[in-house]
Amino acid sequence: EDSVQVRQKLVEVDPKEEEEFDRELRALMQESLESRKLELRARPTLNMMIPMNVFEGSKDSRTIEGESGEETIDEEGGSGGGNNKVRVKVLVKKGNKQQTKQMYIPQDCSLVQSTKQKEAAELEE
Amino acid sequence: EETGEDENFEYGKGDFTEHACRYCGVQNPACVVRCNIPSCRKWFCNSRGNTSGSHIVNHLVRAKHKEVCLHKDSPLGETILECYNCGCRNVFLLGFISAKTESVVVLLCREPCLSVNALKDMNWDLSQWCPLIDDRCFLPWLVKVPSEQEQLRARHISAQQINKVEELWKTNPDATLEDLEKPGVDDEPQPVALKYEDAYQYQNVFAPLIKLEADYDKMMKESQSKDNVTVRWDIGLNKKRIAYFVFPKEDNELRLVPGDELRLRYSGDAAHPAWQSVGHVIKLTAQEEVALELRANQGVPVDVNHGFSVDFVWKSTSFDRMQGALKTFAVDETSVSGYIYHHLLGHEVELQIVRNTLPRRFGAPGLPELNASQVFAVKSVLQKPISLIQGPPGTGKTVTSAAIVYHMAKQGQGQVLVCAPSNVAVDQLAEKISSTGLKVVRLCAKSREAVMSPVEHLTLHYQVRHLDTSEKSELHKLQQLKDEQGELSSSDEKKFKALKRATEREILQNADVICCTCVGAGDPRLSNFRFRQVLIDESTQATEPECLIPLVLGVKQVVLVGDHCQLGPVIMCKKAARAGLAQSLFERLVLLGLKPFRLQVQYRMHPSLSEFPSNSFYEGTLQNGVTINERQSSGIDFPWPVPNRPMFFYVQMGQEEISASGTSYLNRTEAANVEKIVTSFLRSGVIPSQIGVITPYEGQRAYIVNHMSRNGALRQQLYKEIEVASVDSFQGREKDYIILSCVRSNEHQGIGFLNDPRRLNVALTRARYGIVILGNPKVLSKQPLWNSLLTHYKEHECLVEGPLNNLKQSMIQFQKPKKIYS
Ligand SMILES: [Zn+2]
Ligand SMILES: [Zn+2]
Ligand SMILES: [Zn+2]
Structure with a gap:
């Protein structure tokens, strides 16, 4: 109802500011990496099993969704995630408990490319 | 007490929600994350605004903070972002990976967990690690970028401001962006602008100005204490005590208005304990007597009439509401x-x-x-x-x-x-x-x-x-x-x-x-x-x-x-x-x-009176909705120099003086002639309520009131009923006849208040039937607008001098106006 057309000036980012910011950001990334390399000599233990119920649930997702997962489905996604979004489950740990939450990811995101391809391949077979 | 409600009320109810971006104010829960460093815990959004990185990334980089938590109403709920495997919370190391066959994703750190080959055997695809921060922004599908509308309405913060506020937070974590703009005590405040980037900038400009005005108002009003006030007591219809007293008006800007709060005090004597009460002004009489309705009826020393003190009780309500x-x-x-x-x-x-x-x-x-x-x-x-x-x-x-x-x-x-x-x-x-x-x-x-x-x-x-x-x-x-x-x-x-x-x-x-x-x-x-x-x-x-x-x-x-x-x-x-x-x-x-x-x-002024204001202030567009006949003062025998043109400029050469208070002006000659004109109106059959005397100076206003009641040729009461007021207080009102006393008559100084064309416009447009202006053309003609007013009166043979019963056209020479009035 309250739509308004504002003619705005083009935002121009000062290239010097951009360059300086980039430098700081890269330094922070680098420093983060280095510190981890020093800290953790030993290989970490793995604790990455995908809980079985996630697989089971893929047929009927409602039964295993995290508490807060459903009510906040992205409005843009509309029903069932819309045309260009893919529904994924995000696995998180709350304390020692595993939980999944539902989310929508754009179809062109590299993260979901391989699953898509795999599914396509499986379909062909 | 009745004061309660307002004083406990918090103005500006649209309070900053806790999770609003500390840079720009965006408060959509899907768009913000909280910095998870215990000493920080500030919220930031994922929009770039005018900077190269998004606000949250800007903050993390500038403050060297590395952990964040999502909002409870975001798709993942209140979640601290961390590596699913090792619990590392450094967002600069985190990214998503997905399972090979299922639509399942997890956050994994780049070092060391991503390099553990064994994960491949566990059905995870490590080839597509998707970093959390990409292109100096959080993944927009995890933390949404605010819409264009939201961004337009948010504060437009610059990279410099970000750097400054981050610097400030190092010593004062609760500092706000407003603190950056605060002028020092002796600084001139930032002037108002024509356009503002956003409502925060608008607030930054106006809030200090309101503060200045509030402080001044407070200082002024609280310095208005009066001792030795004599009180007369009464009881109102609502059974409340009313105190009547004269609160003499100094020649300054302070004017009591109904609704103002005053404190009445009595220091006590042998028979009475000390007493004080606050009340509201409910009425101001023409004799400048104040009627104060007291808030509490108990203990009022109603048998005492002398030796009271009165203070002004300043209230911040109106200023608080503006700030709100x-x-x-x-x-x-x-x-x-x-x-x-x-x-x-x-x-x-x-x-x-x-x-x-x-x-x-x-x-x-x-x-x-x-x-x-x-x-x-x-x-x-x-x-x-x-x-x-x-x-x-x-x-x-x-x-x-x-x-x-x-x-x-x-x-x-x-x-x-x-x-x-x-x-x-x-x-x-x-x-x-x-x-x-x-x-x-x-x-x-x-x-x-x-x-x-x-x-x-x-x-x-x-x-x-x-x-x-x-x-x-x-x-x-x-x-x-x-x-x-x-x-x-x-x-x-x-x-x-x-x-x-x-x-x-x-x-x-x-x-x-x-x-x-x-x-x-x-x-x-x-x-x-x-x-x-x-x-x-x-x-x-x-x-x-x-x-x-x-x-x-x-x-x-x-x-x-x-x-x-x-x-x-x-x-x-x-x-x-x-x-x-x-x-x-x-x-x-x-x-x-x-x-x-x-x-x-316009339906007020005689067409002769509207001519000059129309041409000078309204590009000649003002038309007359009243005719000359409808504004004929029939039966009134007043010596207008030109019949059918009920106006004249009465040349006065008397000196201006500084009033007793030292802050205003008066002019005795003009005051004496005002009395003569008023008397002439009254004699010709005009009644007091039809006449208004206006002047720009409080000193002259008080002097005229006094002079007329002492020296008026007719019954004193008649003069008391005539309203004498400042030009400013007459805005929005009208009278049948207006007498304007200009006061200023000094060759070497300016004309002060009279310089403002808007004040002249107001002064000239109060009368319905006729106007008399008293002033010194030599002094006034230096100002271009007054020069053209004088020329207008002269051309219409309405610039006169001499005794009122024998007015003659004045041949006085005008001075050259200093600069062109635009
Ligand atoms: Zn922080
Ligand atoms: Zn922001
Ligand atoms: Zn890890």
């Missing part, structure tokens, strides 16, 4: 519509048309027929989200405003809010609107409930007392008890308050139109009301923040009525005035290119 409105405007995006928001800030917006069915007739029942320019104004205003109506003197502003409000109220968009800066104007408007048959409630400040009002039957407090329904009998019973006893038991008082509040609410909700002052629109009793349509009369006499108070209650359509060619708001603090606080919103909108609809037919 500025804040609400910035942080509450529902405070005004998007269109109005951007328009007020001077952003370029595509013109919008309000789609409402227009009425067939533009007049309204109970009002006079509208003329063509009034109809045009009403019609245009109804179709626009923001409009300005310029009403030159006597052009029927109030009728036009009432007609607009009538049609707005009939559109079914909810209640209409009608405001003006002064109580007088609100009362006039309320009365006119009520005559159209609409249900009008006039909301008064609590401190003014005892003040006489010409529209008493419309006031909320009157309606509460007289609403006659059976459910209200309990309220009435308690009210009666309170009136009789002066107070109630605490349980009854509680019941009384609750019942009263509910009744007030009910009456307000049932109204079509609510009328109050601009400051009154910030009354807590309206805090839960929303008004889409707001009309502000006399808006050119209000400061911008004052005008904002009625607007931030949800406005979508606003009409500002006023006249920027007459006097603007009174600002007492010179620093604030210099910085532009005296410029009204109406004026700024005109400067931004919004063209006012001008009402063009």
Whole structure:
């Protein structure tokens, strides 16, 4: 109802500011990496099993969704995630408990490319 | 006590929600994350604004903080982002991976977990690690980027400001961006601008100016203590004690008005303990006597009359409400519509048309027929989200405003809010609107409930007392008890308050139109009301923040009525005035290119009187709705130099003097001649209430009052009934005959107040039948506008000198005006 057309000036980012910011950001990334390399000599233990119920649930997702997962489905996604979004489950740990939450990811995101391809391949077979 | 409610009320209810981005104020939960460093815990959004990185990334980089937590209403809920495998929380190391076959994703750190090959065997695809921070922004599908609309309405923060505030947070984690802008004690405040980036910048400019004015006002008023005051006691109809006393007005700007709070003190004597009580001014008599209604009846030393002291009790309410409105405007995006928001800030917006069915007739029942320019104004205003109506003197502003409000109220968009800066104007408007048959409630400040009002039957407090329904009998019973006893038991008082509040609410909700002052629109009793349509009369006499108070209650359509060619708001603090606080919103909108609809037919002045103002202030567009015949003073035998031209400039060469207080001026010769002119009017059959004497100087005003009552040739009482006032206080009013005393008569100094063309306009346009101006042409002619006024009078043979019964045309030479008046 309250739509308004504002003619705005083009935002121009000062290239010097951009360059300086980039430098700081890269330094922070680098420093983060280095510190981890020093800290953790030993290989970490793995604790990455995908809980079985996630697989089971893929047929009927409602039964295993995290508490807060459903009510906040992205409005843009509309029903069932819309045309260009893919529904994924995000696995998180709350304390020692595993939980999944539902989310929508754009179809062109590299993260979901391989699953898509795999599914396509499986379909062909 | 009655003061409670307002004082505990927090203005600017659109409080910064805790999770609003600390840089820009965006508060959409899907768009913000919280920095998880315990000493920080600030929220930031994922928009870039004017910077190369998003706000959250900016913060993390600048502060070297590395952990974040999502909002509880985001898709993942309140979650600290961490590596699923090792729990590492450094967001600069985190990214998503997905399972090979299922649509399952997890966060994994780049070092070391991503390099563990064994994960591949566990069905995870490590080839597509998707970093959390990409292109200096969080993944937009995890933390949304605020929409364009949201960003437009947010604070536009620059990279420099970010650096500065981050620096400030290192020593003061609670600092705000406003702290960056705060001027030092001796700094000149930042001046007002034409356009503002956003409402935060707007607030940054206006808040310090309001503060300056408030401090000055406080200092001024609290220094007004008077000792040795003599009091006369009385009891009001509501059984409250009333103290009458003279509170002598110094020659300064302070003027008591009804509703002001004063403290009356008695230091005690052998028979009386020390006593003091606060009360409200309910009346000011012509003799400058103040009627103060005391708040408490107990212990009043009514048998004592001498030796009282009076102090002014300064209240910050009006300033608090302005500050509140500025804040609400910035942080509450529902405070005004998007269109109005951007328009007020001077952003370029595509013109919008309000789609409402227009009425067939533009007049309204109970009002006079509208003329063509009034109809045009009403019609245009109804179709626009923001409009300005310029009403030159006597052009029927109030009728036009009432007609607009009538049609707005009939559109079914909810209640209409009608405001003006002064109580007088609100009362006039309320009365006119009520005559159209609409249900009008006039909301008064609590401190003014005892003040006489010409529209008493419309006031909320009157309606509460007289609403006659059976459910209200309990309220009435308690009210009666309170009136009789002066107070109630605490349980009854509680019941009384609750019942009263509910009744007030009910009456307000049932109204079509609510009328109050601009400051009154910030009354807590309206805090839960929303008004889409707001009309502000006399808006050119209000400061911008004052005008904002009625607007931030949800406005979508606003009409500002006023006249920027007459006097603007009174600002007492010179620093604030210099910085532009005296410029009204109406004026700024005109400067931004919004063209006012001008009402063009004046119904007040004799056509000879309107000629010069029309040409000098309104580009000659003012037409006369009255004829010479309708303004003929028949039977009045007054020595006008030119018959049918009831005006003259009476040349005065008397000296100006500085008044006793040292802050104002007076001119004895002019005062003596004012008395002679008044006497001549009275002798010719004019009655005192038809005459107004106006002058720009308080010193001269006081001197004339005194002089006339001592030296008047006729009965003293006649002179007492004549209103003598400052030009400024006469704005908005009229008299049949006006005598203007200019006072200034010094070759070497300027002409002070007279320099303002808007003051001259007001002075010249108060009279209906005739005007006499007393002044020194030698001094006044140096100012270009006065020069052309004098030339106008001279050309019409109305520049005269000599005794009143033998006026002769003056041959006095004018001086060259200094610069061209534009
Ligand atoms: Zn932080
Ligand atoms: Zn932000
Ligand atoms: Zn890890």
